[in-house]
Amino acid sequence: MTSPLxxxxxxxxxxxxxxxxxxALSRHYRIxxxxxxxxxxxxxxxxxxxxxxxxxxxxxxxxxxxxxRLQRDPRTASIPVLIxxxxxxxxxxxxxxxxxxxxxxxxxxxxxVSEVERVLEQVRAARRRQGLHILPLQVGPLVxxxxxxxxxxxxxxxSRWWWWTWPPASGWSPPPSSSPASWW
Numbered sequence: 001m002t003s004p005l006x007x008x009x010x011x012x013x014x015x016x017x018x019x020x021x022x023x024a025l026s027r028h029y030r031i032x033x034x035x036x037x038x039x040x041x042x043x044x045x046x047x048x049x050x051x052x053x054x055x056x057x058x059x060x061x062x063x064x065x066x067x068x069r070l071q072r073d074p075r076t077a078s079i080p081v082l083i084x085x086x087x088x089x090x091x092x093x094x095x096x097x098x099x100x101x102x103x104x105x106x107x108x109x110x111x112x113v114s115e116v117e118r119v120l121e122q123v124r125a126a127r128r129r130q131g132l133h134i135l136p137l138q139v140g141p142l143v144x145x146x147x148x149x150x151x152x153x154x155x156x157x158x159s160r161w162w163w164w165t166w167p168p169a170s171g172w173s174p175p176p177s178s179s180p181a182s183w184w
Contacts, residue, residue: 025112052081082116
C-alpha cells in the first residue's frame with residue numbers, strides 16, 4: 001500500500017493565485033485551501049498539513065501574524081512555511097522569523113513545484129538526521145529499545161541474545177565454553 005501524498009495548505013485571498021497554485025501542485029500533493037489567516041489557522045489545527053504556502057497581504061489577519069502564531073505554538077512550529085508574496089521586504093523578514101523559503105509573485109508553476117519539493121525534502125532530511133534511532137530487542141515477552149550508540153554490542157546465537165563490550169573490563173574473561181549461548 002502506498003502512503004498518501006503530502007498535504008499542502010495554500011493560503012491566499014486571491015482566487016486566481018489559489019487556482020494557479022492548486023493546478024501546479026495537485027499532481028504531487030494533496031491540497032487544502034484557506035482564503036484568510038483565521039481560516040488557515042483553523043485548517044492547520046484540523047488537518048496538520050505537511051507544508052504551508054502563505055500569502056502575506058490578506059484581510060483580517062495577514063500572513064505575518066499567521067506565521068507568528070504558528071511559530072509560537074509547539075504543535076505547529078515545525079510545519080514548513082513558504083512565503084508566496086510580491087512584498088520582498090516583508091517576505092525577507094518572515095524568513096528571519098522562521099519561514100523556510102520565499103517565492104516572489106507572480107511565480108512560474110515549475111518554480112513553485114521545484115521550490116516546494118526542495119523545502120519539503122530539506123525538512124524530511126533534517127527530521128531523518130534528528131530522528132530517534134533505536135535497536136529493538138525482544139527477549140521473550142520483554143521488549144527493550146536501545147540507542148545504537150549504546151557502549152555494548154549485541155549479538156545473537158539462535159534465540160539467545162547477549163551483550164559484550166570491547167575491550168572487556170579489566171580482569172574479565174569469557175567463560176571457557178566456546179558458545180556464548182551457554183554463558184547464561
